[in-house]
Amino acid sequence: MEALIGALTIFVLAVFVGYEVITKVPPTLHTPLMSGSNAISGITVIGAILCAGSGENGTFFSVILGFLAVVLAMINIVGGFMVTDRMLHMFKKKK
């Protein structure tokens, strides 16, 4: 139970931090913000790696599900960060 309260505390505080940081992103950058947060939501890869690499502690199905989760999360991570980078390099100030 103690661990849960700790985790909840972190969750609530992180939502507030997120709110503060993200309201400061100007509208010009809202599309890169969305693709960038796509990449960050790929953090599920942590769980996916634990499932896909569980070896004999897992079952065939749990490992395969983990593998599929790694694929999807990696699409988000690599696709998200790369396309955001591509977009951000288009934003230039007047020469």
Add this chain to the structure above:
Amino acid sequence: MTQLINLAYLVAAVLFILGLKGLGSPKSAPRGNLTGAVGMLIAIIATLVDHHVLTFGWIIAGMVVGGGIGAYIARTVKMTAMPEMVGLLNGFGGAASLLVALSEFIAPSASSAETMPWTIALALSAVIGSVTLTGSIVAWAKLQGYAEKAMQLPNQSLLRVVLGLGVLALSVLFIMNGWGFILFLLVVVALFLGILLVLAIGGADMPVVIALLNSYSGLAAAATGFVLMNNGLIISGSLVGASGIILSQIMCKAMNRSLGTVLFGGAMVSEEQMASIPGKEFYEGKVKSCGAEEVAMLMENAQKVVIAPGYGLAVAQAQHVTQELADLLEKRGIDVKFAIHPVAGRMPGHMNVLLAEAEVPYDKLIEMDNINPEFSQTDVTIVLGANDVVNPAARDDASSPIYGMPILDVDKSRTVIVIKRSLSPGFAGIPNQLFINDNSLMLFGDAKAVLQDLVRAVIEL
């Protein structure tokens, strides 16, 4: 070792926050994005050295396949298709959380496994993940134009309530007993719920939906964090959750819609309002049209020109020729700015990306609240493929269906040039007061062709 790994997750989370902070200005943004990517790399390496990870074959295979697909999409996607890409990635994020939840159920790895909080988190992660997955696929299909209109199934609202209650009941049943087949059933019902939630929403509201699903994909990741009791996941997931919620609020405000009416598929214009909307007679004999030469002449004497683009500009692929025109005018010493309405594109900030791609400098892109006071000192405003967002009725006519929607006050400039194919209405389906104003001139034609004419005419001045 475990402590060290947890510290690494903390570092990763801090880097994500710093990365998002970097997005506070276009100048620091590329570095911010890189900071986030480094955070992700640290999180992945920390997980790989975890002693729970015994075999690497499937992990490496998944990384190669997923990374390859991601890189391919990122390199080839057109900027006009960004809403589709983000929509699809939202779905993948949700699906990944769903799969991890199912895998954890089959073979639990967390120390908190099979306690009550674990089961609750598992159910949450599976439900949010499922809804995000199918909801995003429907949103993607709508953006692709496969199912653009709002679709109404018979008894749709009833069906939604039933599915919603079903999800709730099955969740409780699963949390109480931990039965596998109930979890399976729960996922199936949640997948259907996701389809139904988005199916009824019209194309005009898609920016809100995409932003909301963005938020869900983050919340699904946070729920997975509770399954694994992993702070890194919880923090990152809630950052994304907050981001999506903020953006959907901004979009709702820009369209004068409440989140509730968007989600429950309320129409923009009610049926009784529809009946009172005037037809073609609204414009009869009141519209003045002009040619490119006339507009070029107007520009010759102008000191300040504002361009107000809408998505029609991107449809006509006229971004580059617009920048060409802006460049030409600036060389003549004219002050040129772009007025960007929040819903000018098909997702938050979309128009800015499209113009940045056409090499319009970002300091020329002015958001609505900052440009509106400047229109009264503007000589010529060019409206390019925008319609509802420049309709003065939204500001002045309390009986208008779009009354209260924030607009660009283009009608306050000395002359307004509206470049448009015809007098057809925008998403709201209502005629535009702007087109019959005394200071408005219509320049009919395809945006790209018209602008090319205009560029030629300005050169010949």
